[in-house]
Amino acid sequence: MSDKASTPIYVYEKPVRLWHWINALALVILAVSGYLIAAPPVITDGEASDHFLLGSIRFVHFSAGYILAIGLLGRIYWALVGNRYARQLFAPEVHRRDWWQGVWHEILWYLFLVPEPRKHIGHNPLAGMAMFLFFVLGSLFMIVTGFALYGEGLGQGSWAERGFGWVIPLFGQSQDVHSWHHLGMWYLLLFVLIHVYIVVREQLISRQSMTTTMIDGWRRWKDDRP
Numbered sequence: 001m002s003d004k005a006s007t008p009i010y011v012y013e014k015p016v017r018l019w020h021w022i023n024a025l026a027l028v029i030l031a032v033s034g035y036l037i038a039a040p041p042v043i044t045d046g047e048a049s050d051h052f053l054l055g056s057i058r059f060v061h062f063s064a065g066y067i068l069a070i071g072l073l074g075r076i077y078w079a080l081v082g083n084r085y086a087r088q089l090f091a092p093e094v095h096r097r098d099w100w101q102g103v104w105h106e107i108l109w110y111l112f113l114v115p116e117p118r119k120h121i122g123h124n125p126l127a128g129m130a131m132f133l134f135f136v137l138g139s140l141f142m143i144v145t146g147f148a149l150y151g152e153g154l155g156q157g158s159w160a161e162r163g164f165g166w167v168i169p170l171f172g173q174s175q176d177v178h179s180w181h182h183l184g185m186w187y188l189l190l191f192v193l194i195h196v197y198i199v200v201r202e203q204l205i206s207r208q209s210m211t212t213t214m215i216d217g218w219r220r221w222k223d224d225r226p
């Protein structure tokens with residue numbers, strides 16, 4: 001981080017920001033509808049077919065599932081054509097010694113064990129690592145297991161069954177995939193919980209803008225020191 005970076009820097013381009021908020025909404029909808037698929041609400045009056053409640057919940061889940069999957073494909077495309085910060089999500093710099101030192105410094109900072117945070121133009125190394133391990137791998141896992149289950153509903157010979165049917169025997173049988181898919185939800189929700197806490201915390205006490213950067217794209221600095 002050089003002195004020059006005390007002037008605002010354009011970091012997150014419009015497609016990245018748009019994707020971030022659509023993806024966040026899709027993930028919340030997936031978690032709520034997925035939870036209801038696993039623990040369906042009981043309706044006591046009338047014929048189930050008159051309500052079609054679980055059918056609607058599943059429809060919402062599958063629609064949000066498509067949005068999550070297509071959104072991730074779009075985000076991968078943007079990593080190829082966008083600016084250098086657009087690539088960070090998919091490429092934590094694990095081969096660099098100073099990157100690991102940065103990870104350690106961030107751990108100490110998050111634990112309030114160093115007095116002053118560093119400035120970061122893109123993601124800090126710990127955030128980059130967490131986003132890759134939890135979000136990228138986690139959502140890929142949910143997409144692959146989700147479309148495998150979806151293929152069972154669409155039926156044999158459907159595109160989803162042909163593309164993802166191989167996943168089910170890999171885990172054992174259908175119920176195993178359900179259980180792993182369900183567990184994956186808590187893995188992602190753990191990320192969301194920590195992510196939102198850290199973002200708000202860093203907006204308040206770090207030396208740079210945070211939440212606003214994912215809204216207008218600009219990283220602003222609270223002091224002039226490097």
Ligand code: HEM
Binds near residue numbers: 086131192210
């Ligand atoms: C389901 C909810 C959410 C998910 C799955 C999520 C996921 C992500 C991901 C994957 C990134 C990396 C972006 C990239 O490099 O393309 C990111 C960055 C970011 N998110 Fe979220 N997010 C969620 C909610 C939120 C909320 C509620 C806020 C604001 C309070 C927020 C603020 C930010 C900010 C400021 C960054 C950039 C952090 C930095 O510059 O290092 N996110 N988020």
Ligand code: HEM
Binds near residue numbers: 142146182184
């Ligand atoms: C972050 C992403 C996702 C979350 C949090 C999530 C969550 C869940 C949960 C908790 C369940 C219930 C599992 C059980 O205990 O039986 C479920 C079921 C299911 N999900 Fe997802 N899911 C996600 C992504 C997807 C995607 C991308 C698809 C693809 C279309 C998908 C398709 C399905 C299907 C087909 C079922 C089974 C429905 C049924 O048996 O009626 N999910 N999901």
